[in-house]
Structures are given as structure tokens and as C-alpha cells.
Amino acid sequence: MENLQLSGQPLGVQNDNLQSSLQEMFDSFLKRQSLFLTKDALQAGYTPTELPHREQQITRLAKILAPALRGEQTSNVFIYGKPGTGKTVAARLVCSELERAADTSGRAIDVVYLNAKMRRVADTEYRLAAQLAEQFGVSVPATGLPTKKIYDAFFNALDAEKRVAIIVLDEIDRLVRRAGDELLYNLTRMNSELRRARASIIGITNDLTLLENLDSRIRSSLGEEELVFPPYNAVQLQDILTRRALHAFAPGALSQEIIPKCAAYAAREHGDARRALDLLRVSGETAERCASQQVLPEHVDSALEKLETDNVLEAIKTQPQQSKAVLYSIMRLKASNAEVSTGDVYGVYRGMCERAGTHTLTQRRVSDLISELEVMGIISSSVISKGRYGRTRTINLSANQGAMDKATRILKAEFAC
DNA sequence: AGGTATTCACATGAAACTATTCTCTGAGTTAGG
DNA sequence: TAACTCAGAGAATAGTTTCATGTGAATACCTGT
Numbered sequence: 001m002e003n004l005q006l007s008g009q010p011l012g013v014q015n016d017n018l019q020s021s022l023q024e025m026f027d028s029f030l031k032r033q034s035l036f037l038t039k040d041a042l043q044a045g046y047t048p049t050e051l052p053h054r055e056q057q058i059t060r061l062a063k064i065l066a067p068a069l070r071g072e073q074t075s076n077v078f079i080y081g082k083p084g085t086g087k088t089v090a091a092r093l094v095c096s097e098l099e100r101a102a103d104t105s106g107r108a109i110d111v112v113y114l115n116a117k118m119r120r121v122a123d124t125e126y127r128l129a130a131q132l133a134e135q136f137g138v139s140v141p142a143t144g145l146p147t148k149k150i151y152d153a154f155f156n157a158l159d160a161e162k163r164v165a166i167i168v169l170d171e172i173d174r175l176v177r178r179a180g181d182e183l184l185y186n187l188t189r190m191n192s193e194l195r196r197a198r199a200s201i202i203g204i205t206n207d208l209t210l211l212e213n214l215d216s217r218i219r220s221s222l223g224e225e226e227l228v229f230p231p232y233n234a235v236q237l238q239d240i241l242t243r244r245a246l247h248a249f250a251p252g253a254l255s256q257e258i259i260p261k262c263a264a265y266a267a268r269e270h271g272d273a274r275r276a277l278d279l280l281r282v283s284g285e286t287a288e289r290c291a292s293q294q295v296l297p298e299h300v301d302s303a304l305e306k307l308e309t310d311n312v313l314e315a316i317k318t319q320p321q322q323s324k325a326v327l328y329s330i331m332r333l334k335a336s337n338a339e340v341s342t343g344d345v346y347g348v349y350r351g352m353c354e355r356a357g358t359h360t361l362t363q364r365r366v367s368d369l370i371s372e373l374e375v376m377g378i379i380s381s382s383v384i385s386k387g388r389y390g391r392t393r394t395i396n397l398s399a400n401q402g403a404m405d406k407a408t409r410i411l412k413a414e415f416a417c
Numbered sequence: 418a419g420g421t422a423t424t425c426a427c428a429t430g431a432a433a434c435t436a437t438t439c440t441c442t443g444a445g446t447t448a449g450g
Numbered sequence: 451t452a453a454c455t456c457a458g459a460g461a462a463t464a465g466t467t468t469c470a471t472g473t474g475a476a477t478a479c480c481t482g483t
Contacts, residue, residue: 141439143437143438144438144439144440145439342428368429371428383427385427387425389425390424390425390427392425392426
């Protein structure tokens, strides 16, 4: 061990150098003024106290829910809007104010918020009912019981006292897609089974056509009130970012072009305020890492690339093995071929599985996996007909080159055999 | 030349199947009074 | 007789296979001029 050397220097000397350079780095980090005041104001979980450009929707929702304060049942509400248009934040804001008002007036109002995106939490009928039961203090097993029993447990717990419950179902379109619309029917009917408590539902969705596709019984009861959240335009996004930046950044930390640049980017992405805020935060982090005194436009550019790369790599890493194998097949084909079809991908994929001696999925399943990769934004594809030569999907990689290079390296290491 | 039928290579949808994880229930077994 | 053990039935779920049907344009074939 004593003789171990790196680049000609004894290990002890190396360590001393490393330690002192790390110390210097930490010292200069501490001495430097942070660009952020409270970074939390830009994080995903932050609930702002004001929601500019959503006053109309908030007032309307508050008016719809207000009867709950008198112990009356409120109308069910359906909230539509593209991602990042403030639907969830607005609903949460109104509900928490409602709960506060109920506390001071001594009324019992319970708001339950469930998001169908939480996989293995509230994405099937059984799990949704189980979650609702849990929220009202009844513990139920993760599996093993008939769904009807779980509903009974939930209804009994809810009906144990006189109260108004408001159930917020976020990303309700996912729920319907995975579990069918029967569960919505069961939920909208629950007031007929309750004797003391009253319940109403706020459904939140990105899918503007969802309500049209539901069973007419559900449509009429769930869509008693409808609220639309239009996308923010660039000017509104600038306003939102400016207000948040005031809380988040130290004075003078942002150069002039930053907010318009972030707003313009998000306006292109269907007015998604969440993306704009993410971009602003990561731009700030990038600037800090570069030891810059100010966030500059080039920091926004590299933040943009970092966000996309991180999203893609995270999505790929969490994929099951078979899905990774399909993606790697696409990447291999794409490296040599301009046009890649489902059949080509399946051929390469099958070859890989045979060589590795692993189970080979059917082409039907692989076709679905390709669709899933598309939904995640890793690839893009379009179904084209080549006339007598059949109908197939042409597949392209859609993430930036940097992200794809990194992903290829990761997958190559995994499948190289 | 123009119209119609055929063909290909999948896409897409629905149903069925498999494996896993879990609860409930009732029958059999055991221990203690 | 109460407490415990254990096997079997039943339920939910994810992931998959199997089967059936749909799709759209290039190409082949047919018909009339």
C-alpha cells in the first residue's frame, strides 16, 4: 500500500492536494453570495399564496364549493386544462382556504386529494377506494378483498359523522384509462348510500375530450360544473416568473433577458408554467455551479439541455429490461439506417434475446412497448402505409443528441454480450 | 386511361391466461382447565 | 372448549399471449374506349 502511486506522486501527497483543493472549493462556495434567496419557491411542491391570471377560475371554484361551509353538498366539478396551467395548484389553494374557513366556523369539511399518477397508489378502482378508506382512518389490505368490501369500509368511515367531503381526483383521465369508468359511476352514486355525510368530487384532467367519452350517467353527474384553464401566454408567463423570481432569487441575480427567455420557451410548450419555473430554477443552479455572479442566457440554454437529458435518462433507467432491449434495438438500427420500422426493430430485438438466451416477447407486445416509449417522449413515430408493402410505423429518436449518446452508452454496457 | 380488387405488414382491440400476493374461512389439531 | 395452524378458495393486479379485425396506399387486374 505504501508504494501505491498515482501519476508519479505518492498517494499521501495526492490526498493532501485533493483535500486542500476541496477545502478551497468549499470555502469559496461559502464566501460567494448565493444567487438564490429561497429556492423552494421554484420547486414542484411549492404552493404559492397568489395565482396570477387565474383569479376568475379561483373565484368560480370557490363559489361552487362555498355551500360546503353550511354543511350542504356541493356540485361535482370537472376541471380541464393543459399541463402547467395551474389546475392542481388552484384546486389545492381553494380547498385549503375552504378547510381553514371551516375550521374557524366549526364545520367539518374534509378534503382528500388523490393523484392517479401515483402508480401503485391510486391508479385502480380497488386502490382508489382503499386510499379513500385510509384517508378516513380505516386501514385496508393492499389486496385480497373484494372491491365492494373496500367501498363499504370507505362509505362507513365517511358516514361515521356529519361532514362534507370533497374528493379531488387529479389526472382522472389516467384513472379512467386504467380502471374504466365504472369507478366514477360508483363514486358519483355514493351520496345515495350516505346518511349523515355528503361528498362531492373535483375531477382534474389534461384530456379535453374525457367527459365526452364517458358514460352518459357519469357525464351528467360528474360534469355538473365545468372549469377550463386556458394555457398561459408569454406575457402572463413572464408575469408569473417575475413574481416567483422575486421570492426565489437575490436582487440582481437575474440578467434582464432571463425571464423573457424562459417564458418564451414555456409559451412554445403549450404555456406550461411548471416547465418555465423548472427552467428558471435549473438555470440558477447552473449559474451557481459556474460561479457566475448572475444568471445569463447561456445558463438557460445549458439548463434546457440538462432538463431534457435528465428527463430522458431517468425515464430510460427506470424502464423494465424488455423495454430497454427494444429501445436499444431501435438505437442500433438508427445508427445505420435512416428509416426504422416495427418489423426491423422486432428482428433485431429477437436476435438479441436469442443470443442472450432470454425470453422473447411477441411482436404484439413489442409494438405496445414502442408506443410506451413514444408516450415517454424518448422516440417519435408515425404510422405510414407503403401501399402494397404494408402498413407500419416509422420510428425516430426524439431526444437531443447528447441525451441519446449517454443513453446508448448505458444500454450498450447493459446488453453488450 | 380509368376503375376496382388485391395485397402486405403491421396497428389496434379485446379477451384470456399466468404468476404473484394477499385475505378469509372452515376444518383439523393441540393445549389447558 | 378455546386457541392455533393450515390448506384451499377467492380476489386484485401486472404483464403477457392469442385471436380477430382494421387500415391505407402501391400494385395487379379488368373494362371500355
